[in-house]
Amino acid sequence: MPAIGLTLVAIVLAWLTKNLVDDWSLFFRVFLIGLTNGSLYALVALGYTLVYGILELINFAHGDVFMIGGMIAATIALTLFNLQETSGLDTLIPAIFVALLVAMAGCALLNATVERIAYKPLRRAPRLIPLITAIGMSFILQDIALIWKGSQPIAMPATPRLSGSIFTLGTCPNCVVYTWNRLLPVVITIPVLIALVYLVRYTRRGKAMRATAQDKDAAAMMGIDVNRTISFAFVIAGALAGAAGVLFAFYFQTIRYDSGFTIGLIAFTAAVLGGIGNLPGAVLGALLIGFIQAFNEGLSWHAPGPGWSQSIVFAILIIILVFRPQGLLGEQTPEGG
Amino acid sequence: MSRLSSLTDHALDRAGIRDPFARRAVPPLVIAGLVTLIAWVLGVPPHPTAVIVLAIAYILYLLPRTVRRIALPLTVLTVAVIYPIVWADELNGKNRLFEFPLLGDPPSMDTMVAIVLFAIMAIGLNMVVGYAGLLDLGYVAFYAIGAYTVAWLASPHFSYPDLLGNPGIDINFGAVGVPPGVGGIHISIWLILGIAAIVTAVCGVLIGLPTLRLRGDYLAIVTLGFGEIIHQAALNGDADGISSLLDKKTSFNLTNGAFGINPVDPPGFGSWLSDHLGLPADFILEQGSYVNFVSLAYWSAIGLLLITAFSSIRLRDSRLGRAWIAIREDEIAAAAMGVPLMRTKTWAYAGGAFFGGIAGAWYGSFKQGVFPDDFLFNFSVFILCMVILGGMGNVWGAIAGAAMLTYLDKQGLSQIAEWFNGKDFGVFACDPITADPSKAISAGCLNAPLLATGIYGSILVLAMLFRPQGLIPEQRRKLEFETGVHDEPLMDVRHAPEE
Numbered sequence: 046m047p048a049i050g051l052t053l054v055a056i057v058l059a060w061l062t063k064n065l066v067d068d069w070s071l072f073f074r075v076f077l078i079g080l081t082n083g084s085l086y087a088l089v090a091l092g093y094t095l096v097y098g099i100l101e102l103i104n105f106a107h108g109d110v111f112m113i114g115g116m117i118a119a120t121i122a123l124t125l126f127n128l129q130e131t132s133g134l135d136t137l138i139p140a141i142f143v144a145l146l147v148a149m150a151g152c153a154l155l156n157a158t159v160e161r162i163a164y165k166p167l168r169r170a171p172r173l174i175p176l177i178t179a180i181g182m183s184f185i186l187q188d189i190a191l192i193w194k195g196s197q198p199i200a201m202p203a204t205p206r207l208s209g210s211i212f213t214l215g216t217c218p219n220c221v222v223y224t225w226n227r228l229l230p231v232v233i234t235i236p237v238l239i240a241l242v243y244l245v246r247y248t249r250r251g252k253a254m255r256a257t258a259q260d261k262d263a264a265a266m267m268g269i270d271v272n273r274t275i276s277f278a279f280v281i282a283g284a285l286a287g288a289a290g291v292l293f294a295f296y297f298q299t300i301r302y303d304s305g306f307t308i309g310l311i312a313f314t315a316a317v318l319g320g321i322g323n324l325p326g327a328v329l330g331a332l333l334i335g336f337i338q339a340f341n342e343g344l345s346w347h348a349p350g351p352g353w354s355q356s357i358v359f360a361i362l363i364i365i366l367v368f369r370p371q372g373l374l375g376e377q378t379p380e381g382g
Numbered sequence: 383m384s385r386l387s388s389l390t391d392h393a394l395d396r397a398g399i400r401d402p403f404a405r406r407a408v409p410p411l412v413i414a415g416l417v418t419l420i421a422w423v424l425g426v427p428p429h430p431t432a433v434i435v436l437a438i439a440y441i442l443y444l445l446p447r448t449v450r451r452i453a454l455p456l457t458v459l460t461v462a463v464i465y466p467i468v469w470a471d472e473l474n475g476k477n478r479l480f481e482f483p484l485l486g487d488p489p490s491m492d493t494m495v496a497i498v499l500f501a502i503m504a505i506g507l508n509m510v511v512g513y514a515g516l517l518d519l520g521y522v523a524f525y526a527i528g529a530y531t532v533a534w535l536a537s538p539h540f541s542y543p544d545l546l547g548n549p550g551i552d553i554n555f556g557a558v559g560v561p562p563g564v565g566g567i568h569i570s571i572w573l574i575l576g577i578a579a580i581v582t583a584v585c586g587v588l589i590g591l592p593t594l595r596l597r598g599d600y601l602a603i604v605t606l607g608f609g610e611i612i613h614q615a616a617l618n619g620d621a622d623g624i625s626s627l628l629d630k631k632t633s634f635n636l637t638n639g640a641f642g643i644n645p646v647d648p649p650g651f652g653s654w655l656s657d658h659l660g661l662p663a664d665f666i667l668e669q670g671s672y673v674n675f676v677s678l679a680y681w682s683a684i685g686l687l688l689i690t691a692f693s694s695i696r697l698r699d700s701r702l703g704r705a706w707i708a709i710r711e712d713e714i715a716a717a718a719m720g721v722p723l724m725r726t727k728t729w730a731y732a733g734g735a736f737f738g739g740i741a742g743a744w745y746g747s748f749k750q751g752v753f754p755d756d757f758l759f760n761f762s763v764f765i766l767c768m769v770i771l772g773g774m775g776n777v778w779g780a781i782a783g784a785a786m787l788t789y790l791d792k793q794g795l796s797q798i799a800e801w802f803n804g805k806d807f808g809v810f811a812c813d814p815i816t817a818d819p820s821k822a823i824s825a826g827c828l829n830a831p832l833l834a835t836g837i838y839g840s841i842l843v844l845a846m847l848f849r850p851q852g853l854i855p856e857q858r859r860k861l862e863f864e865t866g867v868h869d870e871p872l873m874d875v876r877h878a879p880e881e
Contacts, residue, residue: 103599163843167850173517174850176602177770180763181842188822188836195821196832306759310606317603350626352618359607366600367592 050368064344073214073221075343076336081296083335084230088289089312090319090327091241092156092282098322098377099258099278101172105179106159108309109186110283114152114290115300116190118144119199122294130202137206141295148287156283157276159186165272168261183306190302198301201294230292237285238328244281245324254278258322311338311355314362320372329373334358403444410440455778462498462684466491466677473671491676493792495748498683499741501784502690504768505777506737511766512775512856513698514730515710516594517602520609521765523589524582524735526616526757528742531578533643533752534567541565558650558664571649575686575743582739583732590731594724609762616754642753649679649747679748686744687781690737694777697733706730707775707858760835764791767838771845773852782854787838795837799830 065072089111096104122128126140163178207226214221245251256264257274265271293308294300315334319326337358342351349357365373390409399405414436421427438457445453469491489497503525510518533539540551541564554560556570569577593604618627619637637643648666656663665678697703705726708716717723746752764787772783803812803826812827822832845852 097599101599103602163847166847170846170850172599173511173515174846176517176599177766178843178846180766181839181846184763184835184839185843188833188839191822191832191836195818195824197820310610313603314607317600321599347629349629352623353614353627356611356614359604359611362607363592363604366596366604370596370600 047368053364060347061340064340064346064348067346070215070219070221071343071345075339077221077223077227078343079336079339080332081227081230081335082339083332084234085289085292085296086308086312086315086335087234087328087331088230088237088285088292089308090315090331091238091324092285092289093309093313094316094319094322094324094327095241095278095282095285097316099254099275100164100175102164102175103179103313104159104282105176105309106163106182106186107156107282107286108305108307108312109183109190110152110156110159110305111286111290111293111308111312112190112300112302112305113155113186114148114287115294115304116194116199116290117148117151117287118291118294119201119300121147122201123199128202128204130204132202132204132206134206137204141291144291144294145288148291149284150287152287152290153280153283155186156279156286160276160279165275183309187302187306194302196302198299201298201300203298207295226296230296233288233292234328237288238324241281242324250274250277307355311358314358318362318365318372320374320376322377323372323374326372326374326376333373337361407444410443414440459684459688462494463681465494466680467672469494470671470677487793487797489789489793491680493789495676495680495683496745496792497785497788498680498687499745499748500765500768500788501781502683502687502741503738503765504772504780504784505687505690505694506734506741507765508734508769508775508777508780509694509697509706509737510730510734511769512780513703513710514706514727516727516730517599518605518731518734519602519759519762519766520589520605520607520612521734521738522757522759522761523605523609523612524586524738525742525745525761526612526754527582527585527735528578528739529746529752529756530616530637530643531581531739532571532574532743532746533646535569535574535577536567536571536647536747537643537645538564538566539638539643540567556652556654557647558652560647568647570652571647571743571747572652574747575740578739578743579736580739582742583736586731586733586735587728590728591724594727594731606759606762609757609759613754613757613759616757637754640754642751644751644753646746646750646752648675648750649682649744679744683744683748686740690740691777691781694737698777702726702729764838767842771841771852773855775856775858776852776854779852779854779856783852787841790837791834795834796830799828799833803827 061072089108092107092111093104096102096107121144122140125143126132126136128136128140132140159182163182164175167175167178208224210222210224211228212223243251245254253264253269253274254277256267256269257271261271264274289308290300293304311334312331315330316327317330318333319328319330338354341348341354341357390412391405394405394408399408442450442454442457469488472488503521506524507518507521510516510521536557551567552565554568556573557568558570560568589605589608593601596604616637617623617640619635620639620641621633621635623639624634624636625632648664650664650666651659651661653663655661662668662673662678665675668674668678698707705716705721706729708719708721709723709726713723768783768787769780770783771779771787772781773779803814813825814827816825817827817829818824819829822829822836
């Protein structure tokens with residue numbers, strides 16, 4: 046078994062090296078795309094893993110909360126700040142700031158509401174039941190977006206100030222350009238991860254969360270308000286999803302009612318890949334998936350292309366789960382230890 | 383309900399009626415009388431269909447329990463079988479039996495075929511989810527594989543010479559309705575049903591083997607991924623997509639990409655059965671008002687459904703089925719009792735996939751085309767909804783769930799929306815001219831196709847919150863819900879000894 050796994054890893058490394066040698070600038074361009082997408086996925090994946098770690102529930106509605114966050118951001122930027130292609134930094138920075146604030150607050154509230162309606166009454170039910178209500182809530186949120194914004198994608202203006210370059214390597218067209226909007230998700234995700242790890246490992250609240258995850262009844266006997274702790278986890282997860290939605294709206298400049306499903310699926314896959322319940326694992330898995338997608342879509346030598354991205358991500362997920370059923374960094378759930 | 387029955391009990395006691403039959407017979411009659419009285423006061427005439435349905439329900443209700451167990455399915459089956467005749471009369475305007483006040487028209491024959499085929503799929507998924515307790519979120523993959531099997535084996539798809547000039551394939555084995563000069567593979571649909579079932583069952587085993595070691599939630603995400611892979615493979619299986627995958631120019635076209643494979647041969651009994659038994663050789667040539675293409679496809683589908691339901695019930699009571707239920711209840715205990723976990727779970731996957739493949743193949747043949755956008759994740763959830771809403775683990779529940787949800791999806795929702803849009807509710811008056819067709823609700827108009835997902839979502843949430851055991855719960859599950867035995871494993875399954 047390990048021999049097969051190592052062979053597979055070696056083949057992937059050889060493929061990457063061949064591509065790097067063939068065209069280094071393309072490789073790095075693609076690498077930067079992967080880094081950005083991966084950081085974006087990581088923000089969503091952290092929410093999944095946080096909720097799973099405490100409730101052992103795949104919160105299928107999480108991706109749609111993220112989508113609603115993106116829609117809030119788009120609405121604020123387009124109507125409140127009247128964002129246009131010519132907008133300078135004086136509109137952009139407040140627009141992003143306000144959108145972040147409102148979307149994070151809105152999504153935190155939304156996620157807590159979803160938990161209240163669909164999961165809280167089912168604490169004692171078999172595990173399958175809240176999973177199904179989660180799927181139901183996901184559909185309901187998509188429909189809310191359909192009622193609110195319709196089935197057409199909302200387009201955000203491409204602002205040149207945001208896609209301005211930070212540094213350029215090599216001489217164009219064979220060059221690597223790093224832009225501000227690419228940097229944004231990375232500089233947000235890393236501090237968020239550190240803050241979350243600190244929160245869960247070193248604070249009183251984090252201790253309460255870990256206790257609740259291990260045994261709800263025992264935690265309640267120790268004086269922990271279990272319902273509030275769970276709600277708190279959902280609030281944090283929702284805020285992260287809202288932030289990710291804002292970044293998505295500003296980076297991809299388009300958002301639609303079903304964007305949440307695709308990204309949510311990828312993010313959940315990332316969480317599983319890294320080891321569900323494991324915060325650094327979620328980020329690692331998300332970055333890995335971002336790189337896999339970007340390399341698959343961007344590289345020139347034997348890359349299957351964008352049509353097969355999702356398939357390749359899932360195929361890799363299945364292969365990794367066959368070799369390491371607990372994920373890359375190991376799961377951190379009451380059952381998995 | 384219990385309050386009502388205690389009320390009637392009290393009244394019957396005071397009236398001095400002791401005979402158990404009368405005690406059972408009287409309360410519904412009293413209710414019916416009251417409803418008729420209210421209807422008469424409000425000026426709503428009793429509807430003939432409603433009266434007939436209620437009368438049949440009342441007779442079934444009065445039958446002794448042992449007789450009812452057989453009589454109820456038989457009645458449903460009889461109604462289902464004679465339905466095409468009723469529908470044809472309905473179309474010709476001979477008898478306007480059905481005019482439901484809110485829902486509008488009764489289910490059309492196309493809807494009925496879909497109901498029967500989705501019921502087969504629901505029974506198949508029920509084996510995996512209901513019996514064995516394995517959450518499968520990628521059931522659509524088996525539907526897709528079945529449908530593509532029939533598309534490859536009964537269509538002119540492989541007939542066209544490719545760009546390199548390789549000649550196409552031309553095979554005909556018992557197929558019907560193939561015009562002369564059309565190449566490609568054409569095999570009798572009955573043979574294909576078997577092939578499709580076996581191919582999908584093998585696929586079920588292939589996806590099952592590496593993943594069944596995983597715990598419930600991991601399994602869910604892996605099956606979901608499998609469904610997405612199959613959908614993407616169908617979407618990108620044309621020459622361009624395969625060239626891109628292999629990074630090599632090829633003209634091999636497997637699935638014809640987003641356009642799908644079209645046309646696929648329609649079903650038929652073939653010339654041999656036609657000569658010897660007088661069965662219709664080619665369904666599409668039958669043009670009668672009762673016996674026509676749709677009704678023949680429908681009756682055959684009912685035959686398939688009967689086989690499926692029968693096999694499913696017999697399987698449940700077999701050694702294998704009892705092993706499935708044991709695993710669902712407690713994996714550790716089952717393993718300790720000597721149930722081979724891997725093999726039993728793999729069989730559950732294979733069994734569920736088998737029937738999914740049959741239904742998919744028949745639906746592909748009935749629609750005479752296979753299109754990749756039919757195979758989205760939503761469809762997996764749709765079938766899962768049927769199983770859960772009907773009552774997990776119960777074949778009758780799965781059929782009832784399939785009937786309700788398919789009818790709502792194909793006709794009911796849009797008819798309700800139409801009725802709603804036609805009414806003037808003041809503020810919510812629908813203005814079709816200013817309505818935005820891309821929005822789910824605009825200018826007071828409801829857009830049924832866009833609202834559908836949300837309505838299913840609400841059904842799922844409400845059903846789980848208020849009746850998690852489903853409409854027709856399995857006896858065992860009902861007891862679990864009533865006595866509060868929950869089937870969460872005591873410890874992690876992965877530490878269990880492997881076989």
